[in-house]
Amino acid sequence: MVKNNNNSHSKDTRSFLNDALKDFRTKPDPNERLRSLWKIGQLIDRTTDEELYELAAAAAVEEDHRVRGEICYAISRSQRPGLKNQLIQLLRAMAQDDDHYVRRSAITALGELGGIRELTLATIDPVLDDVESLKAVVEKLGQEMISLHESIQEFSNADSSVSDQDETVMDDYMISWETYLRHENKLLQEHKGDFVAIYRDKIVGIDDDQIKLAEDVYDKYGLVEALICKIEVEDEPIQIPPARVIVG
Amino acid sequence: MPELIVSEKPYEKHEGTACFAPYVNVSISALTGRKQVEVSFKARIDTGADITCIPSEKAKMLMPLLLGKPVLIRAHDGSIKRARTHLVIISIHSYPQGEEVKTYRPERGVLLTDSDIGLIGMDIISKYWKLNFDGIAHRFSVESA
Numbered sequence: 556m557v558k559n560n561n562n563s564h565s566k567d568t569r570s571f572l573n574d575a576l577k578d579f580r581t582k583p584d585p586n587e588r589l590r591s592l593w594k595i596g597q598l599i600d601r602t603t604d605e606e607l608y609e610l611a612a613a614a615a616v617e618e619d620h621r622v623r624g625e626i627c628y629a630i631s632r633s634q635r636p637g638l639k640n641q642l643i644q645l646l647r648a649m650a651q652d653d654d655h656y657v658r659r660s661a662i663t664a665l666g667e668l669g670g671i672r673e674l675t676l677a678t679i680d681p682v683l684d685d686v687e688s689l690k691a692v693v694e695k696l697g698q699e700m701i702s703l704h705e706s707i708q709e710f711s712n713a714d715s716s717v718s719d720q721d722e723t724v725m726d727d728y729m730i731s732w733e734t735y736l737r738h739e740n741k742l743l744q745e746h747k748g749d750f751v752a753i754y755r756d757k758i759v760g761i762d763d764d765q766i767k768l769a770e771d772v773y774d775k776y777g778l779v780e781a782l783i784c785k786i787e788v789e790d791e792p793i794q795i796p797p798a799r800v801i802v803g
Numbered sequence: 804m805p806e807l808i809v810s811e812k813p814y815e816k817h818e819g820t821a822c823f824a825p826y827v828n829v830s831i832s833a834l835t836g837r838k839q840v841e842v843s844f845k846a847r848i849d850t851g852a853d854i855t856c857i858p859s860e861k862a863k864m865l866m867p868l869l870l871g872k873p874v875l876i877r878a879h880d881g882s883i884k885r886a887r888t889h890l891v892i893i894s895i896h897s898y899p900q901g902e903e904v905k906t907y908r909p910e911r912g913v914l915l916t917d918s919d920i921g922l923i924g925m926d927i928i929s930k931y932w933k934l935n936f937d938g939i940a941h942r943f944s945v946e947s948a
Contacts, residue, residue, distance in 0.1 A: 793854050
């Protein structure tokens with residue numbers, strides 16, 4: 556009699572489980588599917604290996620994070636030596652889930668199912684990924700720093716080409732150019748648009764006629780390398796084709 | 804009224820260059836014209852050059868020259884350098900006659916290159932020239948203000 560009762564109870568349980576499994580497979584509403592999963596979770600030890608694995612695989616990719624978290628809990632309560640490896644693989648993947656609750660549930664389940672080793676791996680693995688990402692970011696930053704340093708160096712070289720020459724050559728032209736720079740603000744204020752003639756460290760003429768200035772310089776100093784330029788704010792750098800322009 | 808100074812001149816290809824291109828015959832002299840030396844060379848019409856460039860070997864024949872304000876140059880690799888400019892008169896020879904027909908005094912001066920070919924840059928082109936390039940017939944014409 557007792558045996559019959561047990562059999563009857565067993566049949567009812569199986570029927571209850573089948574209904575829950577069916578509901579989980581067919582109900583479109585996530586809330587109903589979650590309720591089905593709770594019921595299945597209570598009877599997880601009654602599922603076959605095939606049912607459990609199919610259920611776990613389906614729930615693992617559910618959109619609703621509660622369903623994904625719940626299946627982790629259900630798995631943690633199952634005692635299936637034959638399915639252990641497959642379930643651990645599944646849980647490892649879920650331990651990388653975007654959702655915090657799912658990750659935590661998966662890691663807890665891994666601890667239950669695989670012991671301390673799985674728990675440690677599940678905890679460290681995502682961190683290792685972060686470390687790798689950080690390493691890549693640091694390397695990229697390092698390269699950008701080198702590139703920036705080179706650009707600054709290049710800019711400094713371009714900007715200081717005059718003073719470099721001051722140290723080495725400092726010919727009449729450089730002295731004239733330096734003189735112009737010293738007087739540039741005043742010249743811009745008082746003679747913007749005119750031409751200025753500078754020879755060595757002296758302003759030797761200002762005129763709106765460039766040719767007349769040149770004649771004046773030659774008359775006064777002979778054929779010399781004087782500077783004659785328009786008094787204006789310096790333009791943007793000019794563009795030239797990759798011909799071999801002589802700089803300096 | 805622009806004057807036709809180069810008429811249907813064929814493109815030329817020069818040593819060290821990759822393709823046929825429009826070249827004009829050019830003479831240079833010092834800004835005041837006090838030092839009379841015949842200095843001639845070929846110059847390519849180059850809209851990619853903001854400023855006219857002349858071969859340094861040719862410029863040396865006129866030295867000492869008056870100098871213009873040094874300019875900042877951005878090369879095609881992005882680097883920026885400062886280069887000195889020289890004040891010269893550029894004379895263009897007509898084609899087919901071959902006479903010096905037009906003279907220009909680039910206000911900012913010209914750059915020196917270590918090439919034996921000059922470049923007529925936008926300082927002259929955009930101010931004085933009307934150009935007609937016939938890439939199919941490989942010929943070009945220049946009208947100048």
